[in-house]
Amino acid sequence: MIGMGAGGRQDEKLGYLGLGMMGFPMARRLLAAGHEVTVWNRSVGKAKALTEAGAKPAANPREVAASSSIIFMCVTDAAAVEDVVFGTEGFASVPSADKLVVDFSSIHPDKARAVAVRLNDANGMKWIDAPVSGGTKGAEEGTLAVMAGGDTADIERVRPYVLTMARRLTHMGPTGAGQMTKLCNQVIVGCAMAVLAEATRLAVNSGIDAGRLPEALAGGFADSIPLQLFVPRMVQGIHSPPLGHIATMLKDLDTVAEVAHDTSTPVPMASLAAQLFRLAKAARGADVDALEIYKISASQRG
Structure with a gap:
């Protein structure tokens, strides 16, 4: 009806x-x-x-x-x-x-x-x-x-x-303001993925239980939705269904770099995150879960 x-x-x-x-x-x-x-x-x-x-x-x-x-x-x-x-x-x-x-x-x-x-x-x-x-x-x-x-x-x-x-x-x-806001979002999310992958790898390589990081940091300044959602998936190797593809995140971060150039905006953190995702794309593939960025820092210890 x-x-x-x-x-x-x-x-x-x-x-x-x-x-x-x-x-x-x-x-x-x-x-x-x-x-x-x-x-x-x-x-x-x-x-x-x-x-x-x-x-x-x-x-x-x-x-x-x-x-x-x-x-x-x-x-x-x-x-x-x-x-x-x-x-x-x-x-x-x-x-x-x-x-x-x-x-x-x-x-x-x-x-x-x-x-x-x-x-x-x-x-x-x-x-x-x-x-x-x-x-x-x-x-x-x-x-x-x-x-x-x-x-x-x-x-x-x-x-x-x-x-x-x-x-x-x-x-x-x-028109266009939605896309500009999404680029700001991707700066934050892309950098968060890279930073959380780094912190999680440090925990694993140091011998502590990385799976307890979300619990230990809950309520503190490091707490966030990405912390609570991404870290368990990284630690447990849960990548299917993917939260998003590496190629998609890289595309958005490359667009950030273009807009930053046009607006004379320094974006050092987003630029570094983009290079890490470029490495992840080369190592893991374009269509895998973006959180597989965690795997590019794997070693015999981790």
Whole structure:
């Protein structure tokens, strides 16, 4: 049954493109909340699992946009965003009719602004850049933090739907502000992963029980969600399902370096973290859990 959404609007028809580690559980939460959702994924397996749960399948991004008033998407990088939007089967050619795109992908802020302008010129669709933080665990549990850039009215229109998938949605400013906030997030998270890997290795090599670090440091200045979540996974070698891929973290930290260069911002810690993740990528692979950064410091003692 169709109910009333924010501002007296009827519940929107939703679309979701990109059903990877983050997109699949996010789209599943929309379905579980009773929303009508049309889905598409480049590989059909993930889409099939959701259609069996009640989602409507689409053959391409254009079909998703044609049948949806709000289009959510979460894809790998800027090239994938451009292909979904402007490719031969993209949704830039679909008449907008007040349609709105919410992009959960993490891309360069300048690219987000450029895509938003180009799409609006093409068919009038509005754009919100809304990258997320919280990893696969947050996506599954609906505890993600979403940082958004776009018009206030557009943010409020999508808020009730986003909060089905997330705990918090913060409007950070105009288009691109969400992506800029995500880069700040990645500076903190990427450096935290590197520092926690270092501390955990020091504990192991010194002969103390590294698995008790979260308990011992709880409530002190070193306590944090990353400490409590990451260290046990490092110590126990829990890397599946991954919280995020090494390649994704490295991509974001490299984008930080680009923006830092353009804004004359010193980022020595983020730059060092990026080099450590580059080493981890070479040693462990691009698509392994980012927390495998811990393994690059392994020795016969550890």
